[in-house]
Amino acid sequence: MPTIDAAVWEKVDSFLSEHHIDRHERIGVAFSGGSDSLALLLALAQLYEPHRLHVMYVQHHLRPDSELEAETALNRENCRKLGVVLHVLDLGKGSVVQASASRKGGIEEAARHLRYEALYTECSRAGISCLATAHNADDRLETLLMRLFQGASIAALEGVRVLRTIDECNLTLIRPVLGCTHEELSNFVKQHDMVWSEDSSNSEDAYLRNTIRHTITPAILSVFGGAYEAVALMTKRFGETGHLLDSLVENCLKAVTFSADRIVFSRSWFNSLSPALRDLVLFRIVSYHDEANRIKNSFIQRLRLALEMHRGDDGWILESGIRRLQVNRDVCSYYVMRGSDWQFCLALANPGEPQTLELGNNVLFSIRLYEEHPADPTLLALDESMLQGAVLRSVQPCDEIALEGGTVKVTKLLSSYKIPKHLHSSVPVLADRSGIVAVFARLHGGRDRLAKRFKAPLARRLTNIYSSTIRNHCSEIE
Known part of the structure; x- marks a missing residue:
């Protein structure tokens, strides 16, 4: 039975091979400094030469300055230990709140929109065609639950995709640790004697995802031991059904x-x-x-x-x-x-x-x-x-x-x-x-x-x- 270290590394290695990700090309890494993204960076640092990793940290300015300064310093130190350069993408103070008011989708939605916009822009500037994010099995479960009870479409229930093409940026978005749980990734970081940063807002139930993470997910996992595997299968089926429906809709729209x-x-x-x-x-x-x-x-x-x-x-x-x-x-x-x-x-x-x-x-x-x-x-x-x-x-x-x-x-x-x-x-x-x-x-x-x-x-x-x-x-x- 492989150790946690080997299990995470092997899953990332298999993912890159299965999806034909060229390890001789530069790859972008979305890095928040948390345990999940640090685990992703650790695994990629074992599989890529350091100069091929373009690590990006997005500064949203949603937390106290003192906390953000400490987090940025820790992120720089962790990147230094791994021999990679950290690129800080600063959104500017008040930008998320302003975007939330104009988009009418809440702080979480606005932060996500601006974060990806900044990441895509930086990848385009740096000539990077592949961006890795640290979405994991817990994220997939939480996303499915949110969309299910928000009455989302069949296609939307696919949730976090393993791989997605962003046509307007000529960019491929990949999730190499989607098959790993948050616990596995945290233990992987601990085995390397590294310290991750903790976002204080992660403990606040004011955000919907946090509420699900702290109250609903533990209850599901206590009853359904195979929940992660079942969700992976369900989202795959939802995605396949969604693609079928999309093709049927495309044919219907010929009458419009x-x-x-x-x-x-x-x-x-x-x-x-x-x-x-x-x-x-x-x-x-x-x-x-x-x-x-x-x-x-x-x-x-x-x-x-x-x-x-x-x-x-x-x-x-x-x-x-x-x-x-x-x-x-x-x-x-x-x-x-x-x-x-x-x-x-x-x-x-x-x-x-x-x-x-x-x-x-x-x-x-x-x-x-x-x-x-x-x-x-x-x-x-x-x-x-x-x-x-x-x-x-x-x-x-x-x-x-x-x-x-x-x-x-x-x-x-x-x-x-x-x-x-x-x-x-x-x-x-x-x-x-x-x-x-x-x-x-x-x-x-x-x-x-x-x-x-x-x-x-x-x-x-x-x-x-x-x-x-x-x-x-x-x-x-x-």
Whole structure:
């Protein structure tokens, strides 16, 4: 039976051989100074010439300066003992907190994002094409548990991959000690009479991974002795299934039209897909224009439920922050609103049917029966039978409306009501084949105006009241 020293060394040696990692090329090593990364560095130092190891330590500035100074000094000393140079990558004070606020993913997520960004940049600068990290069997177990109870996709349940290609950096990310437990790695370091640094935040349960590590993992291991091996097998199967689903999704997306400003697909086509593929298809659609931001599963579920459950031919809109899905009968358009470029256009298949439509940006449009509501001179009443091919849309620069006092440009009308230009696109207009029927400016302090040809006595009968309002609470931000 091999000693711990031999077992860890042999696992790393076998990993490099199995994955054809060239030991004559320089390799990057992500080094935190903890027991896991020190064990990885120790093993690699036995397998590589020292000048081929490019060791990188990322400084996040999330702990007291005194602790960080001591840690950096110890890391330099350990690297000196192994004959390698330590490269310190300083993120700068406050950078993680700032990134957390902008990315809305928490301190852990922001630190991880900036850490890998710094590592990738340094590898690119140094001409390194392979980066080793010290993820181990405990990390794989913890990641699976987190993702499982966060409702992650099948592909995400693969968790920590043995090997991953970062195309944009021409870099391969490898995990040589993924088959070793944290305990094995710690004992490996002890056998070499070396001291690792302890991150004080590792003992704080404020971070989710630490809570799992200190409370859940020990309970699992006490009941299931073969948990590490089972998790390795499960994540491998999840990965294989995820790759299969990805290939099926890629084939499905041939029916989707991707363009620079929006993505268009058929609602009936979407609902004909296997339920197992719908979330994945929606995620690919949503992330196409929004790769920089985290896509929450709750938003994907809202989209899916709306597409599956909504009935009727009239158009509708679902939005969350700057993301919007607009549906006109069977045609679905998904896009991300940029600045003041907010636009909408909904066909009214049944302009006489009482309904409330969500236009986005908290703007609601209501159609009510004239006979069921008391007369209000500020609201517009008209004969819906006079409408031919009615649509409800945002204002366009060339729009004109024929009022009793003459024809006027809609944008000029809105300016006369002192409605700011950046709000013009959120003012609904009702149009049909004859032109602009009505302008609904009351929601921004103006007046709702009706084209003269739709006013009594030209209108045969008044059937409906049309109005627009702003919802008095913010739309959900994912």
